[in-house]
Amino acid sequence: MKYKIDHNEIYLIFEKDWIRVKTDSGDNLPLHNQTKEETTEIIHKNYKIVKDYYQNKVQNKISSLDLERVSLKIVLFYFHMYNLWRQMYKREKNRDLTFISKDFEHPYTSSQIIDYFKSTYPDNYAPKCEIMLDMTPEKFQEFAKNKEQFDNM
Numbered sequence: 001m002k003y004k005i006d007h008n009e010i011y012l013i014f015e016k017d018w019i020r021v022k023t024d025s026g027d028n029l030p031l032h033n034q035t036k037e038e039t040t041e042i043i044h045k046n047y048k049i050v051k052d053y054y055q056n057k058v059q060n061k062i063s064s065l066d067l068e069r070v071s072l073k074i075v076l077f078y079f080h081m082y083n084l085w086r087q088m089y090k091r092e093k094n095r096d097l098t099f100i101s102k103d104f105e106h107p108y109t110s111s112q113i114i115d116y117f118k119s120t121y122p123d124n125y126a127p128k129c130e131i132m133l134d135m136t137p138e139k140f141q142e143f144a145k146n147k148e149q150f151d152n153m
Helices: 036-058 064-088 101-105 107-120 126-133 137-151
Strands: 002-005 008-015 018-023 028-032
Touching: 002 036, 008 036, 008 064, 018 036, 018 064, 028 064, 036 064, 036 101, 036 126, 064 107, 101 107, 107 126, 107 137, 126 137
Parallel strands: none
Antiparallel strands: 002 008, 008 018, 018 028
16 A cells, blocks of 8 residues: 655555555564554654644754655654554553654654754755754764764664
């Protein structure tokens, strides 16, 4: 099954008891014990939450395509993680998969943003990240350096 959210193409591939979610921007995530209905509902709902949050922050300083792509990247990352928790932990069995607003401040979210812009604009990603993360150039440089050290451990 293929559908669109803004300019993002999303493909749902059904395999046994799980769904693989692929996007035209390279995402490829397995979601176990998901239905087509729940998957599309959660992606749409969480995409609106994330995109609206960042749209208010960036005020047209980031292209709409980049905003759409990075928002979907964040949504799919957390959807995959929340869904994994459902499988791994008994107490999370009935976890609501709606994006948790405190996760906007989580380092994983910052990593998704940096990874997206670094891969899309390798020579000029910092200014876009600074806008999305609401950081000064100095603060972002320090943050990116720490992230790189962590990633290389």
